[in-house]
Amino acid sequence: MLSKRTFPELYPSRTKIVATVGPASESEEKLAALIRAGVDVFRINMAHSTPEQAQPVYDRIRKTAQEVGFPVAILADLGGPKMRLGPIPGDSYQCVDDSFVRFVRGETTTEPDTFTSTYARLIDELQVNDRVMLTDGTVALTVVAKENDVVTCKVVQGGTVRSRQGINLPGVKLSIKTLQPRDIVNAKWAVQAGVDFVGMSFVRSVSDVVELRQILLDNRPEGRDASDIPHIISKIEKPEAVESIEDIVTASDGIMVARGDLGVEVDIAQIAVIQKKIIKVCQRRCKPVIVATQMLESMHHQTLPTRAEATDVANAILDGADACMLSGESAVGEYPVQAVQMMHRIAVEAEKHLKTQIKHDIYEAVVMPVLQDLHESHQLVEVDMFYHHVDAVTNAMCDSAVQLADDIDAALVLVASLSGKTTRNLSKKRHFTMTLGTSTNEFALRKMNLYWGVIPVADLPDDPKERLAHVVESGKRESYLKPGDHIVMIDSIIPDSSTRNVLYVHKVV
Numbered sequence: 001m002l003s004k005r006t007f008p009e010l011y012p013s014r015t016k017i018v019a020t021v022g023p024a025s026e027s028e029e030k031l032a033a034l035i036r037a038g039v040d041v042f043r044i045n046m047a048h049s050t051p052e053q054a055q056p057v058y059d060r061i062r063k064t065a066q067e068v069g070f071p072v073a074i075l076a077d078l079g080g081p082k083m084r085l086g087p088i089p090g091d092s093y094q095c096v097d098d099s100f101v102r103f104v105r106g107e108t109t110t111e112p113d114t115f116t117s118t119y120a121r122l123i124d125e126l127q128v129n130d131r132v133m134l135t136d137g138t139v140a141l142t143v144v145a146k147e148n149d150v151v152t153c154k155v156v157q158g159g160t161v162r163s164r165q166g167i168n169l170p171g172v173k174l175s176i177k178t179l180q181p182r183d184i185v186n187a188k189w190a191v192q193a194g195v196d197f198v199g200m201s202f203v204r205s206v207s208d209v210v211e212l213r214q215i216l217l218d219n220r221p222e223g224r225d226a227s228d229i230p231h232i233i234s235k236i237e238k239p240e241a242v243e244s245i246e247d248i249v250t251a252s253d254g255i256m257v258a259r260g261d262l263g264v265e266v267d268i269a270q271i272a273v274i275q276k277k278i279i280k281v282c283q284r285r286c287k288p289v290i291v292a293t294q295m296l297e298s299m300h301h302q303t304l305p306t307r308a309e310a311t312d313v314a315n316a317i318l319d320g321a322d323a324c325m326l327s328g329e330s331a332v333g334e335y336p337v338q339a340v341q342m343m344h345r346i347a348v349e350a351e352k353h354l355k356t357q358i359k360h361d362i363y364e365a366v367v368m369p370v371l372q373d374l375h376e377s378h379q380l381v382e383v384d385m386f387y388h389h390v391d392a393v394t395n396a397m398c399d400s401a402v403q404l405a406d407d408i409d410a411a412l413v414l415v416a417s418l419s420g421k422t423t424r425n426l427s428k429k430r431h432f433t434m435t436l437g438t439s440t441n442e443f444a445l446r447k448m449n450l451y452w453g454v455i456p457v458a459d460l461p462d463d464p465k466e467r468l469a470h471v472v473e474s475g476k477r478e479s480y481l482k483p484g485d486h487i488v489m490i491d492s493i494i495p496d497s498s499t500r501n502v503l504y505v506h507k508v509v
Contacts, residue, residue: 013347014432014453016040016323018075018290019340022331026057030336031064035072037340040449041197042072043325047079051189058193071442071458073196073449075233078183080201081176083167085134086116095139097158103132103151117167125174126151133168134161137264168264171239178208179215187212188219191229196446198230199256204240209251227419228443231450233290237261242274249278249285254450256325259293279320286428288450291316292325296342300333310346317350322427322452355432397490397503398426404488404505405433411485411508412436414471415454416464420444422490422501427451433488434480436471464491472508481508 018041019025019034031042042061044054058074065072086107093112095101102114105123109116123146126132132141132153139161141153178200179187190198200212209232216229231253234241237260241248249255257275266274275291282289295313296305305313313324324343330336405413413435415423423437430452437454439445440462448456461467468489475481485508492501 012038012040012455013344014351015317015321015347016288016450016452017340017343017347018043018292018323018325019330019336020045020325020327021057021061022328024332024334025330025336026060028060028064028067031061032068033337034330034340035065035068035070037337038344039072039330039340041075041323043075043077043199043327044195045077045079045331046183046186046190047077047082047201049186051186051193054186054189055193058195069458071446071449071456073446075197075199076186076190076195076230077199077235078186078201079180080183080235081119081174081178081180082201083117083119083122083169083176084164085161085167086118086163088112088115088161088163092160092162094160095134095141095155095158097155099155099158100144101141101153101155103153105149115161118164119167119176121175122167123149123151125172126169127172130172131170133170133264135159135165136260137168137268166261168261170265178202178204179211184215187215191216191220194443195230196443197233197254197450199233199235201235201258202237202261203234203248203252204238205244206247206251209234209248228441231447236274236278237265239266242266242278245278245281246285249281249287252287254288254290254322255282256290256292257321259291263293275316276319279316282322283320283428286425288322288424288427288452289320290323290325290450291319291321293327295324296326296329296339299329299335299339299342303335303338305342310342313343313346314350317347318354320430323450351432354430394422394425394501397501398422398429401426401488401490401503402429402431402433404503405431408486408488408505410488410505411481412471412475412487414438414468414487414489414491416460416467416489416491417444418492420447420451423448423454424451426490427454438467467491468506472506476508483508 017038019039020043025034044057046054061074089110089112103122104114104116106116126143128143128146130143139159140157142156143151144154145152187198203209212232217226220229233254233256234248234252235256235258236242237258255278257278259271263271279289296309298306298309316324326339329339333339401413410433413433415426415437417423417439418441420439435454436457437448438457438460445456445458448454461470472481487506489506490501490503
């Protein structure tokens, strides 16, 4: 059952790996190698794709996953309202400290020190003393004067700017909508194609998440259940999102700590603390959280990361991240498979520390706050929109399964979950018994790829007794089960039921 995907020591890293697909990784051969190396979720960057371009990539991923035998998930990442410079005469301009540059209306300019923007209202919304960041924050400007059609800026931190590079406006309240027309088109394609996760860029408030969810619901194929739309992964990139993080986590299905634009929008010295804060909120709300951007950046062109990058990945895992993401490393880098293998190696070592050194701390930091919220305020019972709430019965059953597995030194935990919420809750307990998750719902099964420590297994029998027999037979054949081992199971009395769950132990004979 597990032999279709090669795992070191039979078990993958419990931390999930998200890899961006691009020219370096979009062939079937490379996709298969990446899945075998440990990729759980493939990200399609819709900022650089149309539905017509993304569909063949989607089809190749699904075909390859079927051939490899692992139900890898797909994340369609919407581009959002990214502002960019217009064309610059000569294609680049060197901004010198204490010099002045201008922004003007329109699409083109003839002066190298005069810029245009793809955001038509930029001139209207900039004010004196506002900061303008270019080229991922390496060039910094301050607005010193404003006229009807011209904004003059002083260069505070110089550097080279190029045509169509990004513009960030830290602290500036913009009227631009989070969901752009192109994003809506891409979201409709994602739900109709059967994408598992949709990433929402530059989220600022709960209303952004609500709007996207309604679009997904309204455009799902006829006959598809409301619970089978893509899960929304809100990307935290704006100061407003950090300020409203509790509410945004509550409204979302998962979170991405998108440190690229976030590191430009807020003081870069705050990034580590903000990351820890976001992860902690996701732990308490039982939501998966992805840490992204520049995790193994040097592996674009090198076979080994820097020491700082390896430490960064490990620290994200020790903070409690459910997944780490590769961007350019897997999309356009020279060593995409090696980057995945390296991330896996770092995760395995970090998880050894979690298991042996701070297991009690994880319980205190993750499990106890959830219990406190459930039993004192009941805040989590109905807060998740539509179908993703955490209820006290599910939480108690997962607590019991973890404790039971520890007490009897179980070899395996097997969870059958129609909606996936039981496996999601169980993953937040951060237990280290090998855990298989299964579902008769293919959408719920693939979404388990973001749940820490859960291995989704497809093609198991629907009947609970037959399912157990199949797992035992496969486990003995593939040497991860032997006579005398115990299996802790969370299953349903009735197939396809989420209301009659039972917890029991099976002894392998």
